Amino acid sequence: MRAVIVEKPGVVRVDDVPEPEPAADEAIVRVGACGLCGTDVHIIDGEFPLTRYPIIPGHEFAGEVVAVGEAVIEIKVGDRVGVDPTINCGACYFCQRGQGNLCERLNSIGVVARPGGFAECVAVPERTLYKLPDGMSFADGALIEPLSCVVRGVHRLQPQVGESYLIYGAGPIGLLNAQMARYNGAGLVAVIDINPSRLARARQFGFEVVGASLDEVRERAPRGFDNVIEATGVTKVAEIAIDAVKRRGKLLLFGVCPPGEKACYDAFKIYNEEITILGSMAVLNSYGPAIDVLNAGAVDTEAMVTHTLPIEEFPRAVELFRSGAGLKIQIAPNGSAAS
Ligand SMILES: [Zn+2]
Ligand SMILES: [Zn+2]
Structure with missing residues (x-):
């Protein structure tokens, strides 16, 4: 499958990589849309201290589940989902006190040490998946993550x-x-x-x-x-x-x-x-509420997404981002993000 790979700071390419296989507790998401964010550009520039290279970036994405591991319960093949990219350890001092965004071993899909959504498919733990409401496009679904950070800010x-x-x-x-x-x-x-x-x-x-x-x-x-x-x-x-x-x-x-x-x-x-x-740091119990307010019309999603590009044009997407053109730039790794 095709994926964006940041080999090391400053070295980015779109290339073939092996299809991911789901671990027991994971699902494979076929990415419908993945938003480009300042964090991705920091990763490309080597300015995000936690990133371990090489990495497939992309943490703002939604898509369709195409395979599940044997221990997956809630999520089925064919479900349309958004992904909360935060992966906390669950065991450290802060996780045990319900403050998982402050985890001492914080991981994050497409940011720290797990492949992200600038790829045709990605393997993610079931607990990161949220079903999209009926009728919500993948383009809108890829806005949930940035909105969930904003909801976290409201909670603060x-x-x-x-x-x-x-x-x-x-x-x-x-x-x-x-x-x-x-x-x-x-x-x-x-x-x-x-x-x-x-x-x-x-x-x-x-x-x-x-x-x-x-x-x-x-x-x-x-x-x-x-x-x-x-x-x-x-x-x-x-x-x-x-x-x-x-x-x-x-x-x-x-x-x-x-x-x-x-x-x-x-x-x-x-x-x-x-x-x-x-x-206000990233996402904490705010992904679900972000889905609900997005679905209720809190955000003019059509005006937010100004560019949708194929994965091969990822370098151009980064250039557009750096130029300050438009608002949210999305990559549709499998073609149209509308469905
Ligand atoms: Zn982001
Ligand atoms: Zn932790």
Whole structure:
């Protein structure tokens, strides 16, 4: 079968690899669609510290089950499924306390040490599989994973109906956060991005309060925002984002900033204004809820997926991603992602 292989940082090819065989507790998923994400590009560039090479990347995918191991119970051949790529050990201190996304031996399909979804087929443990609702396309199913990270962020923020939000970054993750905020009953959602075409896209999603900096949106929230979500992964942005937080407000660090870089905050301000700074890491009990809100229409999925490419064009997909073109770019390793 055809698959994308990242041999080592900087060395990527699309090549033939052996078809996967299911272990007893695994199913084989024929991939319908797999989204390209900043993490994949970090893996290609050698900037994701946990990755063990070579690896078939791809952690945002959905498809059809074509084989199951003998110990698989819930999932049947022919099921249409999405995959929660997180594989925690189940035995460490954090796993035993229900905090599997903080696992001390965290593995992740297509990210750390298991083959991912940029391939015709992939073997995954049954416990990672969620059945798609009737009528949900694989293209939409491949959006569940990024949305499940956003739902995890909501679980961390615990926002209240009517609160205001400011999202830094109008890329796919920023706009998923913005749509989720609106769905959760936001009183106001503002979006900041330095790329004018991304702001134009935010407006297409119905977000009217947009700007290139806080100054351009501040008059809509002169006391600041209840919830500020950093979705650029730029440490400097994570630092200045504190200026937008209202008294008693919260700053959620959602973007993946380079490890080791430091943001500098005014400790007195955090004390004096009762500000909360939160992190949100990947997915925890949020994949199922993400399916449900996606199915309920929380996200304009058609507007989110701007490119669908065959697997042979993976290098072009990465170039498109780096250029900032479009929003979510997906690979359909077996042809059309629509079904
Ligand atoms: Zn991702
Ligand atoms: Zn663990």
